[in-house]
Amino acid sequence: xxxxxxxxxxxxxxxxxxxxxxxxxxxxxxxxxxxxxxxxxxxxxxxxxxxxxxxxxxxxxxxxxxxxxxxxxxxxxxxxxxxxxxxxxxxxxxxxxxxxxxxxxxxxxxxxxxxxxxxxxxxxxxxxxxxxxxxxxxxxxxxxxxxxxxxxxxxxxxxxxxxxxxxxxxxxxxxxxxxxxxxxxxxxxxxxxxxxxxxxxxxxxxxxxxxxxxxxxxxxxxxxxxxxxxxxxxxxxxxxxxxxxxxxxxxxxxxxxxxxxxxxxxxxxxxxxxxxxxxxxxxxxxxxxxxxxxxxxxxxxxxxxxxxxxxxxxxxxxxxxxxxxxx
Numbered sequence: 001x002x003x004x005x006x007x008x009x010x011x012x013x014x015x016x017x018x019x020x021x022x023x024x025x026x027x028x029x030x031x032x033x034x035x036x037x038x039x040x041x042x043x044x045x046x047x048x049x050x051x052x053x054x055x056x057x058x059x060x061x062x063x064x065x066x067x068x069x070x071x072x073x074x075x076x077x078x079x080x081x082x083x084x085x086x087x088x089x090x091x092x093x094x095x096x097x098x099x100x101x102x103x104x105x106x107x108x109x110x111x112x113x114x115x116x117x118x119x120x121x122x123x124x125x126x127x128x129x130x131x132x133x134x135x136x137x138x139x140x141x142x143x144x145x146x147x148x149x150x151x152x153x154x155x156x157x158x159x160x161x162x163x164x165x166x167x168x169x170x171x172x173x174x175x176x177x178x179x180x181x182x183x184x185x186x187x188x189x190x191x192x193x194x195x196x197x198x199x200x201x202x203x204x205x206x207x208x209x210x211x212x213x214x215x216x217x218x219x220x221x222x223x224x225x226x227x228x229x230x231x232x233x234x235x236x237x238x239x240x241x242x243x244x245x246x247x248x249x250x251x252x253x254x255x256x257x258x259x260x261x262x263x264x265x266x267x268x269x270x271x272x273x274x275x276x277x278x279x280x281x282x283x284x285x286x287x288x289x290x291x292x293x294x295x296x297x298x299x300x301x302x303x304x305x306x307x308x309x310x311x312x313x314x315x316x317x318x319x320x321x322x323x324x325x326x327x
Contacts (some may be wrong), residue, residue, distance in 0.1 A: 001057050001294075003301040008255055011061040011225060012054055014047060015261040017072040022096050023132035024120070026158055026187055030132055040262045042278055044078045048085075050259065050277065053290045055087025059257075063092040063116075067261070070099035076106055083110040092116065094156075097142035098135045104149055116154045117143055121167045122174075130164065147178050154181040154241075161187075161201040168206060169213045175238030183228045183241035184210075188269075203244035210240060225255035245269075251304035257297075267301040268308035274300060 001009045019035055020028070042050075051062060062082060069075055082091055093107075094116040107113065119139050121127045127136040146153050157164070157171050168184060175182050184206045210231065211217055220230040220239065227250050228241030244250065248270075258266035263278025275297055281290065302308040 001059070001298050003298050005252075005301070005303055007253065007301075008224065009257060009298050009301070010059050011063070011256040012051070012059055012259060013063045013065055013256060014042075014050075014259045015065050015067065016047070016069045016075060016078065017041065017067040018261045019071045020067040020096070021071060021098055021133070022068070022135065024118075024130055024158075025132065026130075026160060036262050040278075042259070042261065042263050044074070044081065046263075046278065046281055047078060048081045049281070049287070050290070051082060051085055051088065053287050054257075054294065055085060056287075057291055057294060060087060061090040061092070062088050063094060065094040068096050068099065069093060070095060070103065076103060079107070079110055079112055083112065090114070094118070096131075096135075097139040100142050101138075101145055104145055104151075107151075108149060113151045114154075115146055115151050116156055117146070118156045118158075119143070119171075120157045120159075121164045122170045123167065126164055126167065130160075147180065153178075154183055156183050156185055156243075158185045158187055159201050159206055161199040165201055165205075165209070168209050172210060172213070172233075172240050175233070175236045175240055178238050180238040181228070181230065181241050182238065183243055185243040186246040188245050200246060203242050203247050203249070206242050210242070214240075222253075224253050226250065226253065248305040254301075257294075257301075265297055267297060268305055270305040271302065271308040271311060 003009055018033070023030055023032065064078070066072075079091070082088060091112045092114040093112065095118070097117045097119070100115075117139070119127070120130045122140070124136040128134050143153065143155070155171065155174065157167065159165060159168060171182050171184070174180055186203050187200050214233045216234055217231045217240070218234070220232055222229060227245070228243045230239045230241045232239050254268070258269065259277065260266065260273070263276050263281070264273035265275045265277050266273055275293070277293070280293060302311070
């Protein structure tokens with residue numbers, strides 16, 4: 001599939017739930033958000049059907065997100081169904097790591113070994129301040145278990161001015177002895193309308209800190225669809241990445257489509273949702289009609305996040321929580 005800017009779109013991110021057991025302040029308010037009733041969520045059968053239709057359109061990669069995907073009952077069953085589809089050789093999961101440990105053997109059995117793990121600090125007190133939960137030990141144990149079991153892990157850390165900038169180098173040092181991509185993300189405005197931090201720590205500032213600590217930092221060649229610019233410190237086993245999520249410098253190679261837990265299609269992280277595929281499916285349409293609708297929506301994909309945000313602001317002054325968007 002090609003969009004109107006000749007970008008190949010072959011990657012779908014699907015949020016299986018809007019629920020999360022952490023309360024990261026950059027994602028949602030302390031009291032949480034109003035959760036969707038189960039009947040409003042895409043069923044596993046509906047998700048599998050969507051994946052089959054998208055696979056027929058050339059989609060090859062799927063990432064399951066949330067909220068926290070392992071909070072949804074029988075999530076492993078959905079992963080089994082997906083692993084059985086011929087089109088998806090690349091199945092990924094984004095998780096906060098608090099509920100993942102007991103599923104590691106089954107994930108390996110299914111061949112699902114690519115995990116994005118969210119951790120914003122290696123300091124227990126700062127972790128607690130950011131997440132409003134005391135789960136640091138559980139998450140860091142999950143990281144080490146994944147590494148020991150041969151998983152391909154990407155660590156995602158949202159960097160916030162005055163909150164965890166002091167964690168940049170300690171997190172980056174995990175790449176010294178582990179084959180992991182440690183990726184630092186600019187803070188985004190998706191927080192359900194709640195904002196505790198008002199000054200953004202830019203991708204340029206993150207890179208400046210990294211270059212001061214590692215003068216011999218080498219930039220690696222990227223590939224189509226990469227959101228992170230990757231760097232390597234000589235003799236380090238892993239890589240270090242910077243994701244300019246707010247600056248949006250990677251839009252020209254965007255290859256993805258997002259589907260929220262209630263079936264809202266987002267052709268860009270910064271749009272407000274362009275179509276509800278759940279309601280369309282439940283109206284009784286055929287797979288062929290679903291495929292044609294996806295082709296139509298992909299052609300509407302905006303040039304970049306700035307164009308998408310302009311459209312969003314016309315309809316809403318509040319950015320959705322990332323727990324609802326699905327990352």
